[in-house]
Amino acid sequence: MQRKLTRDANQKVLAGVCAGLARYFGWKVEYTRLGYLALSILSAGFPGILVYIILWVVMPEE
Secondary structure: OOOOOOEOOOOOOOOOHHHHHHHHHOOOHHHHHHHHHHHHHHOOOOHHHHHHHHHHHHOOEO
């Protein structure tokens, strides 16, 4: 069975991107959200927000 990268409609907070990434890679959703937030804040110029918006548009909802 092939895994598909989709946004998770059941565990979403904003758009379900982090929940979808967590499910795809087998990570805990809470740790994925915290890691993504930390990475976005610690990056110069907050490119994580732009990446999140792009993933929101590109990733289909399950």
